[in-house]
Every structure is written in structure tokens, then in C-alpha cells.
Amino acid sequence: MATVEETQVLVETVAWLEKEGWRTMSARAPTRRGARAAEEALTARGVRVPEHDISSGEGPDVIAQRAGMEWRIECKGLGERSNTRWSDFYRGLGEAVCHFDKKDGLRLGFAFPDSRDLRRFASKMSPGMRGAIGLWVLLVDVAEQSVAVVSPQEVFCPFCDGATVYPVGESGHIKAEHPDEWRFLAGA
Ligand SMILES: [Zn+2]
Numbered sequence: 001m002a003t004v005e006e007t008q009v010l011v012e013t014v015a016w017l018e019k020e021g022w023r024t025m026s027a028r029a030p031t032r033r034g035a036r037a038a039e040e041a042l043t044a045r046g047v048r049v050p051e052h053d054i055s056s057g058e059g060p061d062v063i064a065q066r067a068g069m070e071w072r073i074e075c076k077g078l079g080e081r082s083n084t085r086w087s088d089f090y091r092g093l094g095e096a097v098c099h100f101d102k103k104d105g106l107r108l109g110f111a112f113p114d115s116r117d118l119r120r121f122a123s124k125m126s127p128g129m130r131g132a133i134g135l136w137v138l139l140v141d142v143a144e145q146s147v148a149v150v151s152p153q154e155v156f157c158p159f160c161d162g163a164t165v166y167p168v169g170e171s172g173h174i175k176a177e178h179p180d181e182w183r184f185l186a187g188a
Contacts, residue, residue: 004113004142006061006077007034011041012140013062013075013111014050016147022064022071024050032056060099062109072099073109073138082117089121100133111138114148119162127155127168 007029014024027050029035035054042049050062060072076092079085089112096110112118122137129135130152137150156162159178166173174182 002078003080004078004115004140005034006030006075007038007041008142009075009077009111009113009140010034010054010061011038012142012145012147013073013109013138014038014042014064015045015047015145016138017062017064017071018047022066024048025063025065026050026052026059027054027063028059028061029054029056060095062111069105069107070103071107071109072096073111074099076110076112078113078115078118085117086121089118093125096135097133106134107136108134109136109138111140111147114139114141116161116163119156121162122150123156123158123160123162125156127152130155131168 010027010029014027017024027038029038035056039049039054061075062071062073064071064073074092074096076088079088092110092112096108099108125135134152136152137156139148139150141147150156150165153168154165155168157164157166157173157177159174159181164173164177171182171185174185
């Protein structure tokens with residue numbers, strides 16, 4: 001898979017939020033050049049640019065609000081080499097976790113390109129951790145200009161490296177696709 005710039009993920013995330021009726025308050029690109037590129041890309045697509053423009057400072061990459069709810073989203077791209085992908089993923093995860101707060105209506109998000117490597121890393125996040133802090137995952141497809149959302153109540157199957165997503169507590173997928181692992185889990 002080709003590399004994907006973090007700025008592209010940011011653009012798709014903002015475009016998706018606006019389409020879903022969220023108001024993007026701020027967005028941050030990794031560099032000033034990226035911030036300009038993101039602003040141009042959004043304007044070209046007719047998407048409203050965030051209220052406080054696009055900057056390159058500190059804080060969550062995207063903050064969006066709707067009816068008393070708030071998204072705090074961390075964005076990461078897809079690097080060329082697998083060890084870069086690995087360290088970018090865990091840095092992004094760490095940043096996403098740092099935005100956690102005990103606040104009603106808060107949704108933590110981690111947005112990254114939908115790819116085999118990043119799904120495999122995502123399958124290492126335990127459902128318990130994601131559920132406890134309410135961490136959503138946004139799978140971005142820059143070619144299709146689309147975003148697929150994985151809620152904290154859904155798990156990236158650890159037995160197929162996250163290729164499949166299923167609801168927490170549902171064993172049907174494991175029984176059907178991974179009978180050996182199911183026997184292991186069931187203690188049979
Ligand atoms: Zn599976």
C-alpha cells in the first residue's frame with residue numbers, strides 16, 4: 001500500500017465530521033505547510049474549514065462538537081517502513097489516550113489509514129482498554145474519501161490481525177473463522 005500523509009487523514013476526518021453534522025472547532029496539521037495544504041484541500045471540496053482555522057500547534061489534532069458532545073481525535077498517516085508504521089501507531093495511540101478526560105459526552109478518536117499493518121496493531125488494543133476510556137477508531141480510506149467508524153463496543157479480531165471487526169462479547173466470528181482459537185478460549 002502506498003504511503004499516506006497525516007495531513008490527508010486530517011482532511012478526510014474533518015470532511016467526515018462536517019458531513020455527519022459535527023462542527024469542527026480546530027484542526028492541527030504536523031507542519032505549517034501541511035496546515036495550508038489541508039485548508040486548500042477542504043476548500044476545494046467545498047468543506048467548511050474549522051472555526052479556528054488549521055494550525056500546527058499542540059493539542060488534539062481535531063476537536064469537533066455537536067449537541068453537547070465533543071470529539072478529540074488524533075490522526076496518523078501510513079509511513080513507508082514497517083518499523084515507522086509501528087512507532088507512529090503507538091505514538092498516536094499514546095497521544096489519543098492523553099486526551100482522555102472524565103467529561104460527559106467526550107469521544108476519544110484515533111484516525112488512521114485503513115491498512116493491514118495498522119489493523120494488525122489495532123488488534124493488540126484490548127477491548128477492555130478501549131471500552132474503559134471510550135476510544136473510537138476511524139479507518140480512513142483516502143482513495144474513496146470515506147471513513148469507517150469502529151466504536152469502543154467493537155473489537156478488532158486478534159486472531160485475524162484485525163481484518164475483521166465484531167461486537168465485544170460476540171463469539172460467532174471466532175467460532176466460524178478461528179475454530180482452533182475458539183477451542184482455546186473456551187478451554188475445550
Ligand atoms: Zn478473526
